Amino acid sequence: MLFANSQSLVSVDWLAHHIDAVEIRILYASLQTSESDVPSEKKWRAQHIPYSSYFDINGLISDQNGEFVDPASFADHVMASGVGNGNKVIVYDMTDGSGAILMWWLLRYHGHNNVAVLDGGMSKWSASGKEISDRPRRPKRHNFTSILQNTMFVDNERLEEVIDEGVTQVFDTDIKDVGNELLTKSIIQSSKPQKYPDERVTPEELYELCSSLRIKLDSGIIITGNEMIAKTKLAFLLHLLGADNLSIHCP
Incomplete structure (x- = not known):
């Protein structure tokens, strides 16, 4: 799978x-x-x-x-x-x-x-024994146009509206909610380099975990918390699992 x-x-x-x-x-x-x-x-x-x-x-x-x-x-x-x-x-x-x-x-x-x-x-x-290089890299510039996807971030006002509406799921990376439980169980918690998600946790196991935690991947999700790193890690994992309506709260 x-x-x-x-x-x-x-x-x-x-x-x-x-x-x-x-x-x-x-x-x-x-x-x-x-x-x-x-x-x-x-x-x-x-x-x-x-x-x-x-x-x-x-x-x-x-x-x-x-x-x-x-x-x-x-x-x-x-x-x-x-x-x-x-x-x-x-x-x-x-x-x-x-x-x-x-x-x-x-x-x-x-x-x-x-x-x-x-x-x-x-x-x-x-x-894995793949080739490692020490040769300098001088890339050529290519055209890149930034088109901001403003719905990927929400402010305090929008977060309060969402909480009042009670429809969109809100996960807080600073507390032990279901989002954090999913992240913790799917990633090796150690000082060694980690894989996202941990290769010893299968997609089937993660989908079963989402179901048991009642995480709705087909509805809107907002991730809040104090650290951007933690928020994007959870967003990436949820995205892999199929959540496409994801936003991060930035005060």
């Missing part, structure tokens, strides 16, 4: 087979947080997936709750990395998937849905 949106998660074998396809662009998403030890660009240059480009997310957000730069600045960064509107983008990182998943969400927010996360990231790529 596959995920409903399985196109958003690619394996290292799939990437190795398509790595030199003209439409593929690979981005290493660097996200520095207070709790992570993210390799510097210099270290990345010495050991990275061939054909990939370095993309610093920290320069595009002012805090971990998601204050973003303007669309023109984002588009400029994307074009400088060699990504255009017609490309399929594969994002990965060298830690726990946080940077890759946040980049996945940001690209979709700016209207680029043809983006997928590399399952297992650099950790699994290396463990």
Whole structure:
């Protein structure tokens, strides 16, 4: 059984087979947080997936709750990395998937849905014996137009309206609600690099878990909480399972 949106998660074998396809662009998403030890660009240059480009997310957000730069600045960064509107983008990182998943969400927010996360990231790529490069990457700029998908974010006023209406599901990543239970049970909680979702948890098991938690994947879902990373992780998992009407709350 596959995920409903399985196109958003690619394996290292799939990437190795398509790595030199003209439409593929690979981005290493660097996200520095207070709790992570993210390799510097210099270290990345010495050991990275061939054909990939370095993309610093920290320069595009002012805090971990998601204050973003303007669309023109984002588009400029994307074009400088060699990504255009017609490309399929594969994002990965060298830690726990946080940077890759946040980049996945940001690209979709700016209207680029043809983006997928590399399952297992650099950790699994290396463990699988795939080629590792130290050659410099000088990507050519391509045209990228940012078209904001404003429904992907909701403010305080809209969140209050949704709660009053009682129709849309609201999951809070700061408390032990059903959304957090789904995320916790589907991902290895450790300091080692993680896969999203954990490959030892099958899609069937996750769908059964959704059913037992009474999560309605075919209705609207808003994810709130203090950390953007946690919110996008849950959004990515729910998206894989088939939830397409997803929004994140940013105060």
